[in-house]
Amino acid sequence: xxxxxxxxxxxxxxxxxxxxxxxxxxxxxxxxxxxxxxxxxxxxxxxxxxxxxxxxxxxxxxxxxxxxxxxxxxxxxxxxxxxxxxxxxxxxxxxxxxxxxxxxxxxxxxxxxxxxxxxxxxxxxxxxxxxxxxxxxxxxxxxxxxxxxxxxxxxxxxxxxxxxxxxxxxxxxxxxxxxxxxxxxxxxxxxxxxxxxxxxxxxxxxxxxxxxxxxxxxxxxxxx
Numbered sequence: 010x011x012x013x014x015x016x017x018x019x020x021x022x023x024x025x026x027x028x029x030x031x032x033x034x035x036x037x038x039x040x041x042x043x044x045x046x047x048x049x050x051x052x053x054x055x056x057x058x059x060x061x062x063x064x065x066x067x068x069x070x071x072x073x074x075x076x077x078x079x080x081x082x083x084x085x086x087x088x089x090x091x092x093x094x095x096x097x098x099x100x101x102x103x104x105x106x107x108x109x110x111x112x113x114x115x116x117x118x119x120x121x122x123x124x125x126x127x128x129x130x131x132x133x134x135x136x137x138x139x140x141x142x143x144x145x146x147x148x149x150x151x152x153x154x155x156x157x158x159x160x161x162x163x164x165x166x167x168x169x170x171x172x173x174x175x176x177x178x179x180x181x182x183x184x185x186x187x188x189x190x191x192x193x194x195x196x197x198x199x200x201x202x203x204x205x206x207x208x209x210x211x212x213x214x215x216x217x218x219x220x221x222x223x224x225x226x227x228x229x230x231x232x233x
Contacts, residue, residue, distance in 0.1 A: 017197060022209040023146055026174035026194060027054035031061040033192050034142065034172065038062045042140040045069040045161070047153060048123065049213040050146040054174075056221050058144065066225045067134040068218070069143055070123055071157045072116040074099075077108055083149075086156035087113050089120040089133075092163075094156035126215060127222055141166035143188075146210075147203030148176040151183050158187040175206045 020026045034042075042064035046055035052068065059066035070089040076082040076099075084099035093113055124133070143157050154171055162169060171188040177200035184191045195206065204210040 017199065017206060020174055020194075020207050022207060023050065023054050023174075024057065026146065026207075027057035028061075029194050030054070030144070030172055030174065030192065031058055033194065034058065034062060034170075037064075037140055037142070040140055041065065042142055043067065043134060043136050043166075044142050044144060045136070045157070047071060047143065047145040047157060048127070049215065049218050050210075051144045052213060052218045052221050054146055055144050056225060058142065058172075059225065064142075065134060066222065068123075068127055068222070069133075069157045069161065070120045070127075071153050071160070072120055073153050074109075074112045074116060076102065077104060083152040086153045087116050087120070088156055088160040089117070089124055090160060091117055092156065092160040094152060094159055096150065096152050123215070127219055136161055136164050136166040138165065138167050140168045140170070142170045142172050144172045146174055147206065148173045148180055148184070148193075149200070149203060151176070151180040154184060155187050158184070162187070175203060176200070 042062055044055045044059040044064050044066050046052040046068050048068050055066055071086050073083040074085040074087060076084045083096065085093060085095040087093045141161060143154065145154055148154050158169060158171060168189050170190045170192060171184050172192040175195045176193050178196045178198065181191055181193055181196055
């Protein structure tokens with residue numbers, strides 16, 4: 010499933026991690042689970058899960074909100090409907106409300122453009138009444154995943170599952186408050202960045218995401 014490198018757990022690539030997650034989620038095979046990938050890195054992984062678990066593939070569009078002058082520091086996340094999750098530490102930072110609103114609007118505009126790119130001929134797939142797996146390749150602070158879970162919970166899935174290859178233990182504990190089940194292959198204590206646990210963590214482009222979603226949709230139509 011994974012290999013040891015010193016005190017780190019390393020996956021060869023996203024494909025290997027996805028195949029391991031398929032085994033961890035095997036009990037949902039044939040129950041038409043909805044696999045929702047957080048773009049972009051999780052989309053190739055979600056395709057493998059959707060195919061092997063005989064489910065349906067889509068993206069859940071959520072983007073982290075960055076701190077003033079530190080865009081890589083997540084202070085929360087917003088989803089494509091405008092739902093916002095603010096991390097606990099965001100309130101303690103004393104960030105001006107004007108900045109928070111501006112950052113939200115900027116990322117919301119980006120998400121809506123992405124939806125128009127990714128699935129231009131259909132709306133997002135409705136998770137109501139369905140086993141729904143929200144997948145990311147790795148989870149650091151959890152802000153993005155939590156925002157996705159909270160937004161999806163309001164849409165009444167029958168079961169809401171957070172799945173990932175790697176995440177720090179404290180983040181996994183926090184995710185347990187928002188998901189019915191959390192599936193994670195590795196929870197190392199010395200966590201600095203998701204990429205440190207993959208030998209190949211090559212970026213996934215928008216064009217790859219568009220192609221995967223289009224090809225998967227076309228294959229489903231042929232089967233039906």
